[in-house]
Amino acid sequence: MPLTDRVLMGPGPCNPYPEAVQALARPMLGHLDPEFVALLDETCERLRTVLRTDNPMTLPISGTGSAGMEAAFVNLVGPGDPVVIGVNGVFGARMCDVAARCGAEVVAVEAPWGQPIDPQRLLDAHPAPRVIAVVHAETSTGVRSDIAPLGAGKGDALLLVDCVTSVGGIEVDVDGWGVDIAYAGTQKCLGVAPGLAPLTVSERARERLVERSPSWYLDLRMIGRYTGPATGARTYHHTAPVSMVMSLHAGLGALLDEGLDAAVARHADCGRRLQQGLVDLGFELFAAEGHRLPQLTTVWVPGGVDDGATRAALLDRYGIEVGGGLGEFAGRVWRVGCMGHTARHRNVTLLLGALAELMDRR
């Protein structure tokens, strides 16, 4: 059976960098092999560069981005802890669910879908929160919320940021912004297959980890004895997903060879072209102006364009995947990703051309 080859312009996964694909098929190494341990250390160092942090505890969690979210909460939040969470889409709402399962007293600060979270409202929501949590780039709406004012005003609180869709696509500055714990996913602007969640923890947060996480698998005290900061012998925790780590190592290598600033500029340029092109075709942009992500564009589907049929035609006739809306916006909004290796002019040109052909037929 022939293998299907897609142009992945949904909310993720993107098309991975060729280097990341090749590395998946590298010969297997044991998870305690000196060569693998060196590769893992270098991967963590590359993650520090991409996240702009010196945090010793910076490592890939052995699960997808949502495992990163869970790792952040289960290691910082215990029963009764007040946690302020910004909710302007699916992933902020998911944070509330995860925090509640830790027994947190959740204080949700809501904003309409498509709007950013006002940082001052988060800072004013509780007099002494243990954690203030927010999604940097909402994958459900294509909106960026600003992080720097939260770091400046957080006081004694720990600042937890979801960078799943942001890192590699727009500026992320963990240390500069005063972020205490951040996690990402590999399959968005890092240009690697889904399966790992890069995570970084400030020294300030590391001193305040819960005594015993309710999760064994995501217990950062235990994971930290295997994956950086490397001090002496490694202690086995669980078998690292070796091939995925090799692929992340290679994908980050490709990204850093290009240069982080150049990659961010490429995402910005593709987003600008894509958004202008979609407007020219009669789509209306969904996300608030000034807070639109270049790497994930949300648009109202124009009247007369059938959501399901058009996306199916894109997939079947052109091999292009575009994402549908979530929640109440299902059927009415599209989410068009231009992330990682997908963020190339040619893919923007292709999608706009395909849409023009399909829409002329109606």
Add this chain to the structure above:
Amino acid sequence: MPLTDRVLMGPGPCNPYPEAVQALARPMLGHLDPEFVALLDETCERLRTVLRTDNPMTLPISGTGSAGMEAAFVNLVGPGDPVVIGVNGVFGARMCDVAARCGAEVVAVEAPWGQPIDPQRLLDAHPAPRVIAVVHAETSTGVRSDIAPLGAGKGDALLLVDCVTSVGGIEVDVDGWGVDIAYAGTQKCLGVAPGLAPLTVSERARERLVERSPSWYLDLRMIGRYTGPATGARTYHHTAPVSMVMSLHAGLGALLDEGLDAAVARHADCGRRLQQGLVDLGFELFAAEGHRLPQLTTVWVPGGVDDGATRAALLDRYGIEVGGGLGEFAGRVWRVGCMGHTARHRNVTLLLGALAELMDRR
């Protein structure tokens, strides 16, 4: 830099099947792409065959084998629930830790390392346990514990079995033995890279899942709405690790093309040759006779053989990885795996030849 190519004869990962390696590098698909969903369904069906079960809820958890263990406990065990756990090695002890974090009343039934767990002792340990849990094949000691008597005598309890190192290497019969929840890892006798945890849940256990798992990421009620049993529309939970699922699909395909019985016979044959060969070289077998795993052989390192230096020489001069002992057996015991694609006569011959060369030099 040249890529290092190992013969992986430790406790895992093994060398993956070539088909599984190739599939890692397949073109990426979206996690809701109809082609991927069909491939995922077929993967779940193949897992049913390999685990010998008709359980509709049979799926790969998006983490390593230890995530499978955690998924089993957090979905079945709540605060105060009595849980009987067999402990004759690292992984039984890990179960106690995971169960305790769920708030369980843990009743540990211990046996010396190297010995199996007596099923009757597990059945007699508590008058009304919610769960009886045991490791089928202890990766830390190379010992098999018998499961069928537990299923026959479990009464109202749920039977939870760790099949990480057993499935594909020795007989596993989930339905025939009355197992209620079992999990595995991909990197042992299934011959795939580490990163996924196949898991199956009996209908009886599915009716008794906890109301709300403390883990969002491993919540089987939510995961079940995306991954089998397929009924109507899929609900997004988290982004599936697409490449790893493609690889598991291909690895299981290779295994089932060979035939499950043939693969089990191949592991048995390799284990027999390996164990005989090691005894001939002066090693003493560690695991109790009659309960030795063919796929993971444990041996006492003979006097005069330096543990670290010899394993380093195997790795550096021959590219062969062999595992060291854990806990109090570190430095005194080796764990020699012959699993998945590694379980070939030629690898046994190679290791025995390399050891003969190295030991003659001393």
